[in-house]
Amino acid sequence: MELTINSKRVSAEPGMTIYQAAKKANIYIPALCYHEALSSMGSCRLCIVELTKGNRTKIVTSCNYPVEEGIKVVTDSERVLKNRRMIVELLLARCPEVKIIQDLAQELGVKKTRFRIDEYKENCILCGLCVRVCEEVVGVGAISFLGRGKDEKVDTPFHRASDVCIGCGACVTICPTGCIKMEDIDGNRKIDRWQASLPLQRCKICGKPVATRKHLEQIKERFALPPEILELCPDCKRNYYKKQVVAQGHL
Ligand code: SF4
Ligand code: SF4
Incomplete structure (x- = not known):
């Protein structure tokens, strides 16, 4: 048209x-x-x-x-x-x-x-990107719009740590104002805005954090991936595949 x-x-x-x-x-x-x-x-x-x-x-x-x-x-x-x-x-x-x-x-x-x-x-403009990414892409729905008028906000139910948040960080990445802060400290991923504190899985080779255990469990349930994809950090994954290619005589 x-x-x-x-x-x-x-x-x-x-x-x-x-x-x-x-x-x-x-x-x-x-x-x-x-x-x-x-x-x-x-x-x-x-x-x-x-x-x-x-x-x-x-x-x-x-x-x-x-x-x-x-x-x-x-x-x-x-x-x-x-x-x-x-x-x-x-x-x-x-x-x-x-x-x-x-x-x-x-x-x-x-x-x-x-x-x-x-x-x-x-610094939240109520754009709803975090709510939609969590629901439509991550498939979790841990956060939603609460309240009305000037009291409207985005939060977890009852402002308590959500049982379903997997700490994937998609909401953090998509937020246009940068008002959702995420920190990986002491073996946990913390997202204060959602009262989230989730244990991290460390890389089997170098010990760097890979992702939260809950996030990796969700990926495991959804996709049939080889274990190295889930157990290694991006750098170690790259080295692992490079070695595989060399071992197979492609380089
Ligand atoms: S970190 Fe939690 S709230 Fe944010 S998108 Fe992932 S599951 Fe949803
Ligand atoms: S993405 Fe950021 S600015 Fe938009 S509603 Fe969520 S917290 Fe607020």
Whole structure:
């Protein structure tokens, strides 16, 4: 199907979102809560665009709005930019020290926020990426949105260590603000935000931590992998395979 984005004719597959169609056509739309491997929530609202269908024009979030034949989309109209600047001001008030938000503010010409700065600098923008990666990719669902309105937050049930968290760190990696801290100390992986402390499995050769035991158990259950994949750290794994290749006369 065909649509127009910023006066450019763009082709898209049915089922794609406006955001994906724009990306395919190299048209930039900012977003903090989007990841191509996950379902879309439209929670940060930065990806808003102006959509015209027939004689009606409205603002929609492009990351979860499906493409339609003949629609006209504008990603950077004055109305869109005005709304986007206000969203960035709200994010700046919530997380004034977060680099990715400072960069977005600069990109949009926002010098300061008119909203009251959040003194409890938790730096979570409620984008939901951690919740979705844990549920949809890791297959665990250890964290979720809790509370409503200004009390809404992402946490484990009852703010207690989750029985199902495997300490894989996917939530840490995907968090755009870096507000989930993970540390491997004294043989345990600690993720304070989720009250998690999980024993680490050490590499059978060098003793470096490989992953948490729970994470390795989950991998073992899901995939039939040779033991060296699970028992060795990346460096020792590389050396192990190099030796195998040499022993088989391929080098
Ligand atoms: S570390 Fe725990 S909460 Fe984070 S993605 Fe992995 S299982 Fe989920
Ligand atoms: S903790 Fe990070 S990934 Fe999770 S909702 Fe907050 S900002 Fe997003």
